[in-house]
Amino acid sequence: MPHVIIKLLPGRSEQQKAKIAEEVTKAIMATANCAETAVSVGIEDVASDDWTAIVYQPDIIAKPDTIYKKPGYNPL
DSSP: OOEEEEEEOSOOOHHHHHHHHHHHHHHHHHHHTOOGGGOEEEEEEOOGGGHIIIIIIIIIISOGGGOSSOOSOOOO
C-alpha cells in the first residue's frame, strides 16, 4: 500500500498536480509491482518562506537514511 506525499512550492495547476500524481502512480506500480488501487498520492503546497522549516529540516536533514534522491540545494 504505497502512499506518496509530494511537497511543492505553490503555483502548479490542478491539472499539473493530477498529471504528477498519475505519473508517480505509474512509476510506483512499475517498480513496486503493485496495483493502481493500492497506490495513493498526496500533494501539498508549501510556501517558499516555510520550505526550510516545514520540509528541508524535518523531512530531508532529519531523515537522511530515507532520502534516495538528495536535493541539489541547501537553504541553510
